Amino acid sequence: MSKNPSSGSPLASSTQPAQRVVAIVGFLLFVELSSGFLQGYYSPLFGGMIEHWDITDAQITWFVTAQTLAAGVSVPVLSKLGDIFGHRRILRLTVISVAIGATLVALSPSFPLALLGRILCGPLAVWLPLEIAIVHSRLSLASSRKAIGMLVASITLGAVIGSISAGFTSNLENFTTVLLIPVVILLLCIVAVFVAVPESTERANPKIDGWGFAGLAVFMLLLLWGLQQASQAGFASLGTLLPIIGAVVVFLVWVWWERRAEVPAIDLSLITQSKLWPAYVISFIVGVIALGTQTILMTFLAGDPARLGYGFSMPASKLSLISLVSIFPAMLSSIAFARIAKRLGLLKVLLIGLSAGFIGQIGMAVLNTSLTAIIVSLIVSGLGVGLLLGALPALISEEAPLDSTGIATGLYNSLKTLGGAVAGSAFGLILASFVMPEYGAASLGGYVTVWIVCAASCLVGLLVLPTLRQNRPQTTVIQLPLDLEEKI
Known part of the structure; x- marks a missing residue:
């Protein structure tokens, strides 16, 4: 394996015109925007899907489960194959797979066939690790951090656009047309990755x-x-x-x-080193607080305070607005993390992110009778999550050897997903253990317990963080053109 110069691949970057680098990042941003669009587009359409395929509420959960299982299996494998055969090559294959899957979902006359399409959409989750590997290979440290922050923000923005778009298109009479909208976006992605995205420069041992x-x-x-x-x-x-x-x-x-x-699929000696394993632990924690609580807040806010003793009786229209309260701060802070890291360093960015997450979750647990306090807590927690989502993949890609960037960031994505899956199951059981039989809903104690668990998870991350040891950036590197940093 090649050693990792912490500043990415400046030699490769220095040979490219600034305009070309900007164009590369721009097309990758579009790909991640499309990824977020798909993730946000389908959820508001579940009611229409149930009617379209004549299935039950229980069966529609497999629409999400099939894609999650496929992503869990494919991300580590495909990210490693990217290290071996080229990250752009695997990105091209996965974009085609997702496009075929989305087309199959749209045109399926039956639900089982649609589930096959969702399985083909599983590789969607490997796009970000592959793109980070390309960016880290082609740009300097400062530019790659900015690009990674923008990629993460693009996913969030895409999810918001997708969710809003679904609200408009769901009124169309032909539901097949509604489901074909993501296919159009994906066809544009295929053009982008085949025409404008360059290949990464490093390769791992070709033995599989x-x-x-x-x-x-x-x-x-x-x-x-x-x-x-x-x-x-x-x-x-x-x-x-x-x-x-x-x-x-x-x-x-x-x-x-x-x-x-x-030549192992994953070099265990690498990921157990002090420069990476704490980052992976924190990645799992991010999944817990960012993915595992997605439905918790919504059901809490929708609760009738006169009947349940908590909640604000919010309708769906207001709940969607509340979700944006945490989404937009996360998007902004993920973009800003590179500037903060330039002044304070990545470790302090992680420290701030975990601290903000802890404060936000404690605020939810203690001040949940005030809507204003909840909104403030959501903003603080969202800012913290955004910093973590930007800083973690940047740190991991910088600390991993250049020929293992794909699998290193792929594991980050897998652990984040796993954290969300574990938390989702555990939080569901916590709420079930606090259920009030007369109302068929969890008591306030269940929700408070969930938020305390999330705060404790952030505290674990804060305790682990001091053990993280970064490599010192090498100083003997070829510098980029002066105007390149400004344009990126």
Whole structure:
């Protein structure tokens, strides 16, 4: 493996005109905007999908589950293949796969066929790791940080645009036309990645650890399946225990194999070093607070205070506006993290992000009787999450060897997703344990417990952070043209 000069690949960057670099980042921003669009577009259409395919409320949950399982299996494998064969090459293949999947969803006469389309959409989650690898390979440290922040912000902005667009298109008479809207966006993505996106410059050992890849895929599939079952039947059910136990067994065998493989699928000695493992722990925590609580706040705010003793009886229209209260601060802070990191360093950015997340979650737990206090807590927490979402992939891509950037950032994405899945299952069980039988809803104590767990997770991240050791940036690098940093 090649050593990692913490400043990215300045030699490659210095040979490109500034306009070309700006164009590269611009097209990648469009790809991530499209990724966010797809993630935000489908959720508001679930009611229409139930009617379109004549399915039940329980069955529609598989629309999300199928894509999540496919993403959990494909992200580590595809990000590693990007390190071996080229990140642009794999990005092209995955964009085509997602486009085919979205087309299949739109044109499917039956729900099972639509689920096959959602499985083909699973590689959507690997776009960001592949793009980060391309950016880190082609740009300097400062430029790549700015680009990563903008990529993360583009996902959030795309999700907002997708959700709003679904609100307008859902009124169309032909539901197939409604579902074809994302296909148009994806066709533009195919043009972008084939015409305007360059290839990364580093390659890993071309030998493929087939058994290692297979073991990792089976582990992720079993674990995510078990967590999905836990969210419905609890952790004590046989349907939950069997896949989770199976996942543990597969993981132990996989670790044994990887430690003996000549060229392992994932270099365990790399990710267990002090410069990376704390970042991965914090990545899991980000998933807990950012993904695991997505429905918690909505059900709390929708609660009738006269009947349940909490909530604000908010209709769906107001709930969508409240969700933007945390989304936009996160988007802004993810863009701004590079400037903050330039002055304070990445570790202090993580410190600020975790502290803001802790304060926001504590605010939700303690001041939940005031809507104003909740909004302030959401803004503070959103700012913290945005800093973490920008800084973590930047730090990981800088600390990993250049020929392992794809798999290093792919693991970040997988752990973030896993954190959300674990939290979603655990939080569902917490609320169920606090349920009020006469109302069929959780009591205030359940929600407070969830927010305290999130605050405690941030506290764990703060305790882990001091163990993170960064490489010192090398000073003997070829400098970029002076106007390049300004344009990017």
